[in-house]
Amino acid sequence: MKFLCIECDEQMGFEERQQPGDGTFTASFKCPKCNRSVALLANPMETQLVGxxxxxxxxxxxxxxxMELIRSNVVGKDDAFAEEGQMRQPVSAAAAASSAPRWTPDANARLSKVPNFVRGMVKKIYAEYAAERSITEITPEVMDRARTELGLEGM
Amino acid sequence: MTHRTYNEVKGDDRSGLLSQVVSQRQRVVDRLASVRRVVAVMSGKGGVGKSYITATLAREIAAGKRSVGVLDADLKSPTCARMLGARGPVQVTDDGVQPAIGVNGIRLFSTDLLLEDGKPLAWREPGSERFIWRGVLETGAIREFLSDVVWGPLDLLLVDLPPGGDRLADLAALVPSLAGAVAVTIPSEESERSVARSMESAREAGIKVLGVVENMSGYGCESCGHVGPLFTGNAGETLARTFGVPLLARIPFNPSAPPKLSQPLVDAVLTGAP
Known part of the structure; x- marks a missing residue:
């Protein structure tokens, strides 16, 4: 899929992707020559087809x-998946805790609304996002930013 | 207004949807590199004991010190996990999802490990027009079972397919190394017709049918061992003759004793040569 600015005859560059959590999808593209932006807006069915x-x-x-596809799409039981460390003790729980970003109560509250079936995966994605950017505290704002940058459907 | 077309615009296609799909396929190939042989168990008809045959094969071959995995591709009516005593939860590691372990160390994955007891397979939103994308999702789920489960080194991975011929072609597309399929029938004429269709589908798709298993091939008396008729018909033999493949086993129904599988069936599954 490519977007062409017809007036400039330039290929538009991908800018950002948003999935606001209502099943829809937005991707925006910008012309490098005239800076005109366009947005591709997909309805829930179109979004699901691609997803x-x-x-x-x-x-x-x-x-x-x-199992990203399964965990994002199947209505499964809460305790189906155990993330690493849940079923056995980590080598150094203290070391792991010190390097892991802290979750604010608001962020935790938001995470708790994610179905448990997929929560472990979502938590890991946010934690890795934060760690890669040296973010020590995960807030709802960090989650929003990660969701936009990473294109996480409704997370 | 005229403008350049896709192929005329030489810049990168950043979405790279095709390359993403190719990468998914490659993950399946990479994951199965440590699996010596992948064999499907199929039937055109439901209720012929396909999962029972799969579980019995897995149990018996694993008892012979072979490493065996079972992928329950019957997403909507999964039964293999219970038959083989495999339970969740399953552990997620950096390398993927660890399979559940059943009797004789059989490594197994199934939607039965993921769904609430008694709940059907259900997909998240949107609910409308679900029929359009459901089939794609189901194929995607089987792809993830293949690529994301840490199968490890296996002598044999059995794939228990749902009734019907479609999923076998999907599986063959995902697993180029698929060794073939065993077709399961019961003796009845209805089953014969139904299984013939799925065997024909396999033949058209270029998938080798290793042979036919006729299940419920008579009723085994618990007292004297005599096998009497249970269904009228001779589907196993007819299908084998029609398609030029071996009749690998005729398994009588005996509720009190697990069947002893025939050597030709075990050989066909393990080596392709009955």
Missing amino acids: SLGVKIGGRTLDEQP
């Missing part, structure tokens, strides 16, 4: 998570 393939419009900014 069903397990692909991301605009390209992947994050490696595919284990």
